[in-house]
Amino acid sequence: MSALQNQTIVVFGGSSGIGRGVAEKALMEGAIVHIASSNPDRVKDTVRDLQHQYPEGRISGHVIDLSTPEVESSLDTLLRQISPLDHIVYTAGDPLPIAPVDQITLEAIHRAGHIRFFVPLLLGKLAPRHLKPGYRSSLTLTTGAASERPFPNWSLIAGYLTGLHGMTRNLALDLKPLRVNLVSPGAVHTPMWGPDGVPAEMQEKTPLGKVGTPLEVAEAYVYLMKDTNATGSVVNTNSGSLLQ
Template sequence: MKPLAEITAEYLRDSGQFSLIAPMLIGKLGPKFLNPGPKSSLILTSGRVAERPVKGYTMGAHRAAGLYGMTRALALDLAPIRVNIVSPGATETEMWGDEAQRAARREMMKKLLLLGKAGTPEEVGEAYIYLMKDSNATGTVVHSDGGSLIQ
């Protein structure tokens, strides 16, 4: 992500691949590979910044919030195939760096997060499983964020 002052039209065009183009193509092509009906679903991934932006992260907030709207629009267009979105908060993965970096970030999260810890991939994965199983959920967002939206 670049700070707002450094964003150019070219950057916007080039960085839209994952936040706009890929989900749109999944919406276009996905139904060809799914059984029609509410047992089938597409699940996109966003993030906490869609609803609780962070200073200096305008592009991230834009992308995440845009996916919320796209999810609801795709749910309308693709019904009865369901389309939902998972919005994870801080999740401890290898992306946090080596073990020393992860330990430092773990300590920081203890102080910052309502539950005193970041989520695990297994915990966040439960949100995806829920959306796969609940054939009555469409056009919605499921949060796995440890309460970060209310803190």
């Protein structure tokens, strides 16, 4: 029996991309899965598709707008509806704010951090209210390879991505014995890249000659949920892109 069998998991950003991959993997493991995202149609379609793929699977969809100033209240309301939880997974994101330094404004700095940094920290605040107590429960956050490797015009976002490493370690200490971990993906085949997907030249430059798929990367999240000895940890899944 899987360690996730009958465990209740919520995946923020679970209607597409990596989050959908995590939801699917969790269903394969026999978990009770809730996905939460802002697009009602996408949530409905994802639940329908996954129910079709896994007729015995238990999956529900929830609509939540993480971009509003009232996000803490919205998170608390949603979590209260589905708790007690075994695991919270956060994969939500918005378009990458890549911009030259001379175009950065204070408003842009606030906007870039809202989904990537501020909301995960609020989830850390709320997690002890809604996760079952003890080291078997976990909160798993998401950063990216740019947290460890600089790229041109990524100054606006890189600080937040790197900051998630520090946030994860400190939350792991502050929320103990609840476990808090972080996944750091490289480029992944997700809708974020548009209809043409990840550019071929980007894939060819990695040591593996490819980038990840959502289901491949989802294995990192499943591992961190299962390993009750892992907390304050970062798992990289990036096709070896940091080796170049």
